[in-house]
Amino acid sequence: MTKALTVNGMSVRFYEFLALDDVSIAVDQGESFGLVGESGSGKSTLLRAIAGLNGFEAGSLTVDGKSYEARHRDKPFYRTVQMVFQDPYGSLHPRQTVDRLLLEPLVVHGFTDVDTRIARALDEVGLGSGFRFRFSHQLSGGQRQRIAIARALIVEPKILLLDEPTSALDASIQAEILNLLEQARKDRGLTFLMVSHDLAVISHMCDRLAVMRSGKVVETLGVEALRRREVQADYTRDLMLASEGFRRRG
Template sequence: MSIGLEISGLQVRFGAFTAVHELNLRIAPGESFGLVGESGSGKSTVLRAICGLAPLAAGAVKLTGAGELPEPGSKAFRRAVQMVFQDPYGSLHPRQTVDSMLAEALAIHAIGEAERRIEAVLDAVGLGHGFRFRYPHQLSGGQRQRVAIARALILEPKVLLLDEPTSALDASVQAEVLNLLERLRAERGLTFLMVSHDLAVVTHLCERLMVMRLGREVETLAAADLVRQQVSADYTRDLMRASAGFVRSA
C-alpha cells in the first residue's frame, strides 16, 4: 500500500540564515513530485529536513495514508523514507563491498533473510550476482547509482527522496537510471520526491512540481503545464529559458 508525504510550515535555519521559509507541500500516495530551482533555492535542504539531516526550526513533516503510520524521527520512519543522494562516487563507502553495504542496512534495522533480500534487490536494479562482492571503485557511475538505489530499496521503503539522482551521470546512463526509477515506482507503489535543476528530467519522471526560489515556493503546477509553457511566474519562465535544450523525453 502506498503512503504519501505532507509538509506544513517547514522552516530550516542555519544560524541567522533561513534556508527554507514556511514551505507547505502535500504529495499523494504513489505520486512522483519534483522540486526545481536554481542552486541555493533550498530544494535539497527540504529533502534533508524530511529525513533528519537538516534542523527543523518550525513546521512538521508527516506520512499520510491508511493505517498506522510511523512518526518522524522514529526508526520506522527512517525505514519507510529513504534517500538516494546525488553523487554516486561519494555516497558509497570505498572500503565496503556492495554486499557489505546492503547487509549493513539490514542489520541496522534488524531485518532478516539477508541472502535472499540482497540477491533480490540487486536483480531489481539490474545488477546480477557478479556485482555483489565488488567495491565501488570497480563500478561505473551508473552502476554505483544502481547500488545506491538498491541500498535504499532493500529496506522496502514507501517514499524515496531523490536528490539530483542522475546529474552526475552521462546522458545515456541518465536515461537508463530514470527508466529504472520509473519502473520501480510502478512495481512497488513508491512515492517520489525528486530534486533536480533539469526540467526535462523532472517532467519525464514527475506528475507535479514546485518551483522554488530563495527557500520559498514560487508556484506549483502540473508537469504537463510546464511542457506546454503554461506557467504563471516570470521566474519559472526564466528557468525554462536557462534550461538549454529543454525537451521532454519520450
C-alpha cells in the same frame, strides 16, 4: 487522495541565513513530485529536512500519517523513507563490498532472509550476483548509483527522496538510471519526491512539481500545465527558457 508526505510552513535557518522560508508541499501516495529551482533555492535543504539530516525551526512534517519533530526520526521512519543522494562516489563506503553495503540496512531493520533479498535487489537494478563482492571503487559511476538505489529499495520503503540522482553521471547513463527508478516506482507503488535542476528530467519523471526560489515555493503546478507553458510565475518562465533540454522537448 491520501497524502504520503506533507510539509506545512517549514522554515530552516543556518545561523543568520534563512534557507527555507515557510515552505509547504503535499505529496499524494504513489505520486512522483518534483522540486526544481536554481542552485541555492532550498530544494535539497527541504529534502534533507524531511530526512532528518538537518532540523527545522518552524512548521510541521507528516509522513505516512505520522508527525515528526525537527530532527528525531525513529526506525520505522527509515523503513518508510529512504534517500538516494546525488553523488554515488560519496554515498557508498569505499572499504565495504557491495554485499556489506546491502547487508547493513537489512540487519538494522531485522530482516533474516538476507541472501535472497540481496540477490533480488541486485537483479532489480540490473546488476548480477557477480557484483556482490566487489568494492565500490571497482564500479563505474552508473553502477555505484544502481547500488545506492538497491540499498534504498532493499528495506521496502514507501517513499524515495531523490536528490539529483543522475546529475553526477554521464549523459549516456542518466536515462538508464531514470528508467530504472520509474520502473521501480511502478512495480512497487512508490512515492517519489525528486530534486532536479533539469526541467526535462522533471517533466519526464513527475506528475506535479514545486518551483523554488530563495527558500520559498513560488509556484506549484502539474507537469501537463508545464508542458503547455501554462505557468503563473515569471521565475518559472525564466527556468523554462534557461533549461535547454526542456526547450528541445517542447
